[in-house]
Amino acid sequence: MSDSEQDDDLLDFLRQHYSKASIAQAPPETHVLEGAEYVYDNSIDVALDSQSTIAAAAMIFEQMQKKEYSTKTWASHEFHPQRKDESTVDFIFTMDLLNFSFWSERPAEERFSIDYKGRTWTGYKSLVAALQRALEEGIPITSSDFWQNEDECSEEVLRHVFRSATDEEIPLFDDRVKCLREAGKVLHEKYQCSFTKCIEAANRSAAALVNILAENFSCFNDVVSYENRKSVRFLKRAQICVADLWAAFDGKDYGEFHDIDKITIFADYRVPQILNLLGCLWYSPLLQSSVNQKKMIESGHHWEIQLRGCSIWCVELIRREVLRKHPEAKVNAILIDFFLYDTIKEREAAGQEEIPHHRTRSIWY
Numbered sequence: 001m002s003d004s005e006q007d008d009d010l011l012d013f014l015r016q017h018y019s020k021a022s023i024a025q026a027p028p029e030t031h032v033l034e035g036a037e038y039v040y041d042n043s044i045d046v047a048l049d050s051q052s053t054i055a056a057a058a059m060i061f062e063q064m065q066k067k068e069y070s071t072k073t074w075a076s077h078e079f080h081p082q083r084k085d086e087s088t089v090d091f092i093f094t095m096d097l098l099n100f101s102f103w104s105e106r107p108a109e110e111r112f113s114i115d116y117k118g119r120t121w122t123g124y125k126s127l128v129a130a131l132q133r134a135l136e137e138g139i140p141i142t143s144s145d146f147w148q149n150e151d152e153c154s155e156e157v158l159r160h161v162f163r164s165a166t167d168e169e170i171p172l173f174d175d176r177v178k179c180l181r182e183a184g185k186v187l188h189e190k191y192q193c194s195f196t197k198c199i200e201a202a203n204r205s206a207a208a209l210v211n212i213l214a215e216n217f218s219c220f221n222d223v224v225s226y227e228n229r230k231s232v233r234f235l236k237r238a239q240i241c242v243a244d245l246w247a248a249f250d251g252k253d254y255g256e257f258h259d260i261d262k263i264t265i266f267a268d269y270r271v272p273q274i275l276n277l278l279g280c281l282w283y284s285p286l287l288q289s290s291v292n293q294k295k296m297i298e299s300g301h302h303w304e305i306q307l308r309g310c311s312i313w314c315v316e317l318i319r320r321e322v323l324r325k326h327p328e329a330k331v332n333a334i335l336i337d338f339f340l341y342d343t344i345k346e347r348e349a350a351g352q353e354e355i356p357h358h359r360t361r362s363i364w365y
């Protein structure tokens with residue numbers, strides 16, 4: 001039998017036994033966790049301490065139970081939108097397009113901050129406050145049509161939206177403008193100007209929605225290469241966008257995802273910090289001293305990749321340990337992450353930020 005006849009026979013066999021549908025139905029995957037494990041397995045400047053990780057799992061579970069951590073915790077935060085409709089979808093998409101790099105090298109009283117409702121907000125909360133303030137001022141900052149209209153949504157208007165209470169402007173202002181312009185263009189060209197169309201295209205799969213964001217919006221495509229692996233996907237803002245939808249809508253409507261547990265923690269500058277403080281992450285002496293001295297670590301540096309990848313892997317081990325001891329627990333990496341972020345922010349507010357977070361300036365987190 002000739003080669004081509006053998007090929008035809010093989011194709012006939014495949015057609016008979018593997019319909020296109022079954023091949024196409026492989027469930028969507030983000031590949032974030034396998035990338036994180038690869039980074040962990042190939043890290044020399046960051047290590048996990050198993051005893052501290054086991055102890056952290058017990059503490060986190062006990063605290064989350066006590067504080068009744070659930071998706072409902074999301075709506076309890078200042079200025080998070082409360083309406084269960086498309087306006088909240090648009091708010092979350094806008095927020096997570098811009099949800100990065102708020103840390104400052106200035107002293108506390110001089111750092112970028114937003115005045116809103118009689119208080120001054122910094123960090124992530126400064127972003128949420130700025131968006132709410134703009135909406136109250138009649139600026140449609142959560143509309144992708146607006147972002148595309150450079151006459152109405154001029155640089156001057158955007159500087160007004162993010163005007164600071166100090167003379168330090170919001171970090172990476174120009175990059176944030178680029179994120180809005182790109183997102184407006186992509187939504188217009190591919191999703192009828194609405195992020196809800198991206199959600200619909202994901203067919204209630206969290207992994208599929210993360211992939212839609214990463215593959216269609218370059219500003220969400222948070223991917224690095226490390227050692228011999230070309231593509232380590234962290235996808236921090238794509239993942240936190242899906243997680244915020246899930247939490248804001250209590251796992252229903254626009255927040256309903258059958259595979260939400262595929263989402264990992266969001267590898268930023270806060271989770272490594274709290275894991276380091278808890279003794280779960282150990283740094284090489286040189287890395288620890290660089291972090292303690294608040295030295296800049298370039299985006300893409302192997303230290304930064306190790307910090308982010310080992311954080312994702314560490315919380316995966318914490319999640320497994322919690323479920324090993326409490327199989328019935330309604331706990332996933334998202335809720336553990338929200339708890340860890342809120343915990344480090346409480347410690348910061350109480351002046352207990354004994355070890356600083358690492359300093360990397362980028363749009364990825």
Ligand SMILES: Nc1nc2c(c(CN[C@H]3C=C[C@H](O)[C@@H]3O)cn2[C@@H]2O[C@H](COP(=O)(O)O)[C@@H](O)[C@H]2O)c(=O)[nH]1
Pocket residue numbers: 073074077099100101102103122123124125265266267268269270271337338339341342365
């Ligand atoms: N891993 C993780 N990173 C988070 C958050 C949040 C806020 N999520 C809220 C929603 C539900 C939760 O209960 C939170 O209240 C912001 N960030 C990131 O941190 C950085 C800002 O830090 P700072 O400048 O100190 O505020 C920046 O990269 C930002 O993207 C989180 O939850 N997890």
